Amino acid sequence: MATGLNRRNLLLTAGVAAAIGEPGPLLAQNATAESIAKAPTDASGVPNSEKKINIVTLRDLEVDAQKVMAPFGFAYVSGGAGDEWTMRENQAAFNRWVINADFMNGTGSADTTTTLLGTKLSYPVIAAPIGNQGSVHAQADLPNVKGTNAAGTLYCVSSVSQLSVEEIASAAEGPKWFQLYIPRDPGFAREMLQRAKAAGYKAIVVTADVNVTSNRERSMRLHGAALPNLKMGNAPKTPGVTGSAMDMKGNMDWKDIEFCRKESGLPVVIKSILSPTNAQQALNAGCSGIWLSNHGGRQLDNMAAPMTTLPAVASVVKGKVPIIIDGGIYRGQDVFRAIALGATAVALGRPLLYASALGGAQGVQAAHTHLKNELTMVMRLAGTSAIKNITRDFVARAEGSNGHV
């Protein structure tokens, strides 16, 4: 960077530094803890807001957040891999499906509550695992987990957070899953699985699509690397065990699912599935859930959108385990169409990050409340009163679309 400062130090935010008990160098040089707490950004320019925000549509959040986020944080969050075709395709794929409304059915209310792997949710939307939230908000994951749990839904913690699994577990009351990038060192993998179980997480999510770092060019242009270089909250505690949360196993296979089940004693959900063949393999391997995702278009560009492959995956899964999908979800209509095609729930990535940057926990809670209200409106307009009644009959391919145009 032009200042000549070590990049790790520059990106180590004040709030994160405080959370890990280490004085951030910029905090130490430029500001007192009191002024950081009052300031809308921390000393390295990362937002530190906690305030009410008004939301007309989640689509507005990206533009608004860009105005308050540090440039490296915005590039990291908003970008995708390569040409970003897949990132755009995730949103475009929703509009290949139209909603069939049934106005004259006498329904006068809509209940958005549902259940996911035995956990009751206020609506079928959860928070996707997001690493490096220290580049989004000075309190890293805390606004997102607090806002999501306060909205009555589930938060999935990333293993590459700036805070530890224990710190996030104790930050808010409410259901949580733990997403693991399986560490290269099996001793560290075992430790993380056992710590997640001990901290009260209800399921393990194994993300498969980060076997190598991808070409995230917005970040590479801005600071010469695809990823920010932030301090990791999860470090080995077991004597003799080494490794880092960022040092991941690059050669995963289906035997890793059994390892995760055995070591954690928890249900295992596989994230990064897109094909019916992989979905069948996941069932064979004993997965308790299948999460369709291309990482928000951030890993292998030119992959299909989850919405495109959802019908074929659902016909293989046949309701045996829940299906979660993510990528490009901004509207109640998107949630509705995913449920109609066979998803049990959907997950939000970027929209909650922008909400966190803009308003902290209140911002995240407002984003959930807005989407839940929009889903209620869509259910009422479409003529369905409960999530379980959003069936395949409510959607049809948009005219002229065969699902691939």
Ligand code: FNR
């Ligand atoms: C992610 N995603 C992700 N996935 C995961 O399994 N572990 C992780 O640590 C991260 N980290 C991460 C950071 C950032 C900044 C983003 C935007 C995404 C992917 C995430 O869980 C989810 O699949 C996508 O974000 C969904 O797409 P949308 O909602 O962002 O369009």
